[in-house]
Amino acid sequence: MNALTRRGALLLGAGLSLTLVDLDEGAATPAEAEAEIAKFTGGKAAESGKIVPLDIKVESPMTAADYVSDIRVVGDANPNPGIVTFHLTPMAGRAEVATRIRLGGTGTLTVLAKTSTGKFYAERKMVKVTVGGCGG
Amino acid sequence: MADKPRLRVPSEAKKGEIIQIKTLMSHPMETGFRKDEAGKPIPREIINKFVCTFNSREVFRADLEPAISANPYFEFTLKVEESGTFAFAWVDDNGTVTTAEQSIAVS
Numbered sequence: 001m002n003a004l005t006r007r008g009a010l011l012l013g014a015g016l017s018l019t020l021v022d023l024d025e026g027a028a029t030p031a032e033a034e035a036e037i038a039k040f041t042g043g044k045a046a047e048s049g050k051i052v053p054l055d056i057k058v059e060s061p062m063t064a065a066d067y068v069s070d071i072r073v074v075g076d077a078n079p080n081p082g083i084v085t086f087h088l089t090p091m092a093g094r095a096e097v098a099t100r101i102r103l104g105g106t107g108t109l110t111v112l113a114k115t116s117t118g119k120f121y122a123e124r125k126m127v128k129v130t131v132g133g134c135g136g
Numbered sequence: 137m138a139d140k141p142r143l144r145v146p147s148e149a150k151k152g153e154i155i156q157i158k159t160l161m162s163h164p165m166e167t168g169f170r171k172d173e174a175g176k177p178i179p180r181e182i183i184n185k186f187v188c189t190f191n192s193r194e195v196f197r198a199d200l201e202p203a204i205s206a207n208p209y210f211e212f213t214l215k216v217e218e219s220g221t222f223a224f225a226w227v228d229d230n231g232t233v234t235t236a237e238q239s240i241a242v243s
Binding site for chain 1: 154167169190194195196197198199200201202203204205206208209210211212213214215
């Protein structure tokens with residue numbers, strides 16, 4: 001897990017309007033994003049990019065005062081880097097979501113989680129894809 | 137074209153229990169990046185939003201982009217404190233909204 005680089009932050013900005021607004025307000029900067037809290041498993045070597053299972057777990061008490069409110073997934077190998085954004089409520093109980101995504105090729109997958117207290121957590125991982133799932 | 141969405145929601149739970157919900161919607165999730173045999177781009181048509189409400193209150197929402205696989209699948213958890221009804225809605229680019237409901241008895 002690396003700290004978010006400037007390029008990474010720009011990349012995230014490609015589709016991260018909701019979170020970026022808060023960044024602009026000075027609630028947090030990407031550099032403050034803490035590692036190791038947000039975890040995801042996305043199949044380190046996906047055979048086909050058409051269906052890549054993605055499991056996201058973020059450590060959070062998920063109380064009304066402190067919960068994970070948004071989770072954004074970004075992949076830099078896709079023609080359109082934004083993949084999905086989840087909006088959670090304290091009623092989730094646990095900050096755990098799973099879905100299946102497409103990846104256009106081998107690249108970095110980033111999961112960024114935002115809490116109701118304004119903190120950001122990020123996890124980045126290289127995902128190898130043998131056959132891309134976005135083109136035709 | 138939209139088949140009935142598949143849901144896996146427990147029908148009963150204990151108060152305060154965290155339940156798991158799984159949903160699967162049949163949809164091609166056409167990305168808009170593909171081309172047909174004549175080389176013409178195939179227009180994008182995806183489910184762009186998924187919303188789950190419990191007793192009319194939004195509890196989970198996802199904004200989808202073309203990078204979600206065909207037949208969008210979601211798995212998430214919810215802590216239930218009272219009996220009620222989950223309503224699920226999938227919003228298509230063309231404006232179609234597919235809905236499904238499932239009630240749960242909480243004791």
